[in-house]
Amino acid sequence: MTDETGARPAQQPESSGQPQASGKEKYYVRFTLAQRYLHVVLFTSFLGLAATGLPMRFSDNPTARFFAREVGGFGAILFFHKFCAVVLTLAFLYHLKDIATRSFVHKEKGIFWGPTSMVPNWKDAQDLIGHLRWFVGLGPKPQFERYAYWEKFDYWAVFWGMLVIGFSGYAMWFAPFFAKFLPGWALNAVLVIHGEEALLAILFIFSIHFVNTHLRPDSFPMDMVIFTGKETDEEFQKKRTLEYRRLAAQGKLEAKVGEKPVYWWVNFARVVGFTAILIGLVLLVLTLIGYFGNA
Numbered sequence: 001m002t003d004e005t006g007a008r009p010a011q012q013p014e015s016s017g018q019p020q021a022s023g024k025e026k027y028y029v030r031f032t033l034a035q036r037y038l039h040v041v042l043f044t045s046f047l048g049l050a051a052t053g054l055p056m057r058f059s060d061n062p063t064a065r066f067f068a069r070e071v072g073g074f075g076a077i078l079f080f081h082k083f084c085a086v087v088l089t090l091a092f093l094y095h096l097k098d099i100a101t102r103s104f105v106h107k108e109k110g111i112f113w114g115p116t117s118m119v120p121n122w123k124d125a126q127d128l129i130g131h132l133r134w135f136v137g138l139g140p141k142p143q144f145e146r147y148a149y150w151e152k153f154d155y156w157a158v159f160w161g162m163l164v165i166g167f168s169g170y171a172m173w174f175a176p177f178f179a180k181f182l183p184g185w186a187l188n189a190v191l192v193i194h195g196e197e198a199l200l201a202i203l204f205i206f207s208i209h210f211v212n213t214h215l216r217p218d219s220f221p222m223d224m225v226i227f228t229g230k231e232t233d234e235e236f237q238k239k240r241t242l243e244y245r246r247l248a249a250q251g252k253l254e255a256k257v258g259e260k261p262v263y264w265w266v267n268f269a270r271v272v273g274f275t276a277i278l279i280g281l282v283l284l285v286l287t288l289i290g291y292f293g294n295a
């Protein structure tokens, strides 16, 4: 739940706490390669689950029927859905293993509490209020640590959603097994829970998460940091001012310096990222049409 960025080792001691001015733009590592790959696996499997789950949810809809026919029928859709579900489950389990290893084996500090933790704290509540005040011109813009309150919110929404959707999905998949210890009504309930929680997740990810991370003015049209793993000195100072200052004061800033992302990789990531955002927005529109069209 904290960073483990694996940036290049420190080349020189940090002295002043301020970045050295130089002609070359400086980059800092925010996400490791493993974290970036995990995010790719997460969003591709999620897009796959949404694209296959929606036709099942709105199976009366002509567009859903057309889509199902084109990919080999609802049997094929369910097969792809289960395939993506296994991929997403593996990614989730990998993440849990990563947290457990870092906290209990490597004894990494600050995973569950402190400035780099994903666990919400009192400052997040203050930041939320401060941000609302700033929106209406009643106060200064809050400054953020490693993870801002909305990033923690996004993380826990997905974490919690994964448990609910995952459990209900497996209960449907392996209904005869779950029927041994769940009452009959519960097996009916899991279908409703799965379908409704899935719609909530789709609406949340393709609207709030997209706006929070990519479409807000600071990052528009897309925050590349989740693909390149790096951000410029200017971005780091502006977006995560408190983390920047803390690392500088602790003399740890230079250890975060990384190489400039390679040009072809940035362009490739842009194509992948924009495609994912576009598919997500199309699915969002189809969800709204399916929901209100059938209401």
Ligand code: HEM
Pocket (backbone or CB within 6 Å): 046, 049, 050, 052, 053, 054, 056, 057, 078, 081, 082, 085, 086, 088, 089, 165, 166, 167, 168, 169, 170, 172, 173, 191, 192, 194, 195, 196, 198, 199, 201, 202
């Ligand atoms: C571990 C994760 C998951 C598993 C094991 C799983 C499994 C399943 C299964 C077995 C069904 C078929 C139910 C039937 O036979 O009628 C289903 C339906 C569905 N799934 Fe998933 N699923 C998972 C995650 C997701 C996610 C993340 C989404 C959304 C992004 C999603 C959206 C849906 C929808 C909308 C339906 C149709 C529900 C309905 O008919 O009301 N699923 N899922």
